[in-house]
Amino acid sequence: MSSASEMMGKVRDTCPLVHHITNYVTVNDCANMCICAGGSPVMSDAAEDVPDMVRIASAVVLNIGTLNPRTVESMILAGRTANEVGIPVVLDPVGVGATPYRTETAERILREVKVSVIKGNHGEISVLAGLGGEVRGVDSRSSGDDMSEAVARLAERTGTVVAATGPVDYVSDGRTVAVLSNGSAMMSTVSGTGCMVSSVVGAYVGACGVSVDSVAAAISVVNIASEVAVSGRDVSGPASFRTMLLDSVHSLRPEDVDRLIRRE
């Protein structure tokens, strides 16, 4: 088992190409966050282009934030191609539970693609785990009582690593559950911090393989960077926080990670 800081070094050294089919709301932040974390992002959603791009990638991120029938087909195609060539697939089921179309699409992707990692907020993961949870638009409003149970149950049922992010983050492969408690409250004031974390997860599993540790490392790095960001003098609100978050992920040192990480 490598430490989070060692994995951070591996991502930066190997610069994994992360193919995204994602929403048009937060896509730019995902691209820049992926770069800041050490990855190389590419976004492409045409069926004519996707399989060839996936074949040169190290990981695929599927994010259903602004899904439509054309891009859902491309997500299935990207996922199946990733399965063929043996690279990990990260699913961010944005808004699942808020509408039937989102729920059906997430379930369809899980049925037709061998997903490696499911990363959602507490509400989304509770919904997928069948434990209730409430999703309003694309925000988590409430969760089932026990997120540890939710991530473990969903991971076991789907054979994936599952991460539920929020004030506290839970990551499980169905056997163990990592509980992560880094992160600034400012994270929830910026649109798409969850999407950005999914892109970083893509980079980490692309470079370090799929495990509770690699997924937890990705989440910890962004959350620790958010703490470093707000500790500076330059944050006056959500927009300056976003700027400093990206910069902090880029400049984060291994010793910062080792010193600040809070994982049980």
Added chain:
Amino acid sequence: MSSASEMMGKVRDTCPLVHHITNYVTVNDCANMCICAGGSPVMSDAAEDVPDMVRIASAVVLNIGTLNPRTVESMILAGRTANEVGIPVVLDPVGVGATPYRTETAERILREVKVSVIKGNHGEISVLAGLGGEVRGVDSRSSGDDMSEAVARLAERTGTVVAATGPVDYVSDGRTVAVLSNGSAMMSTVSGTGCMVSSVVGAYVGACGVSVDSVAAAISVVNIASEVAVSGRDVSGPASFRTMLLDSVHSLRPEDVDRLIRRE
């Protein structure tokens, strides 16, 4: 009648869900501005998803900045669903008058959907009011002589609240006209400040109902925040201004609004 600062409090307290079908150029700024103003943004444009999302929303914003036949149909569907469930619809007719397709689409939406608020720049509102006006690309180049007349006439004809934003902002329901004169000249140096205002209008009418006062309050809050933003030491150009504008909307205090508001 509530004051603008009281309405600001109500938006922040109730966090209205604002469903957007909007352009892909400025969508991220709209999402973040909506959050900074106290709302909860969601963007979704697939016909398969739109009605269910609209049913849980407090307001709908339709912005034709990068319209195409698929999303225009979704806008009609979103608008009709909003009409069914009785939530307000804000139309931002971006670029109307610049091309026939934009003009026809804006007119079609006004015909097939009961729109609550039309919010455009001076040129766009002049065009829709039938008073001339010139729109070049998506920018207002000139307006008819009397924007007071334009907003009042268009409001009366369409049964909506109409807002024309620019160096001076005019808001009318066909009976009265509010004239707003806050705002920094930097607003015109950033792409999409008009779109961002429309998102804030969505949050305000979603939380406070549709009136000249609620629409004027939304515009005033953004414009006052723009004055606060440029008064700081951190603005060196359009991009840093945008950062500080978002932060200022987020941190604006009721007493700032009361002290700085300029409305006749």
Added chain:
Amino acid sequence: MSSASEMMGKVRDTCPLVHHITNYVTVNDCANMCICAGGSPVMSDAAEDVPDMVRIASAVVLNIGTLNPRTVESMILAGRTANEVGIPVVLDPVGVGATPYRTETAERILREVKVSVIKGNHGEISVLAGLGGEVRGVDSRSSGDDMSEAVARLAERTGTVVAATGPVDYVSDGRTVAVLSNGSAMMSTVSGTGCMVSSVVGAYVGACGVSVDSVAAAISVVNIASEVAVSGRDVSGPASFRTMLLDSVHSLRPEDVDRLIRRE
């Protein structure tokens, strides 16, 4: 021949309308960069809208970053309309060489549209010039040995001005080659700096006509601004660099350009 600083003044004075069909990843930065450089950006990709918008524009930028069959048809339509009305067409062949669909699309656009300027990174231009080069995702990984030969050969074969941007930039019309060596290394840490440069090229050729000088001036202005940006105290990483880059393009003075420009 006008100097780069004189051309900068002409763009700012005439505010050319630049029509874009571009990717949804970096489109907001392209819009804001175009404004900062003195242009007026418009983005529209529906076949129903494109010809009318192109007819009022000064230049067209086609960027295949997130291409799909619908938008490719719109690019062809935009390019042909631009040819009819006699305005320049800038092609940014993002990711050409990485996948067959991108390569075929770039070649199709070059076959069916009279392109004025091809602007890519070293890898993309090497691929199009038939000199090897390697493109990984949308990043240049390596180039043929001699970029001077690549730009000159591709320019001669296609009858365009060709620019290959990277640590050193090469611009050629097939007869002469300008070699530009401004620019901060931070440029490569932000997603879409290449796309932003293409938007500025659109503004410059729209205002000043198509020549090695106007294309080189656009590239030099952005690169000199990047040097000014990093010389300030406000850059702590990629995201704050992007903010300062945009601000610096907006505030750049003619004397800065004259003093700092490095062109052979």
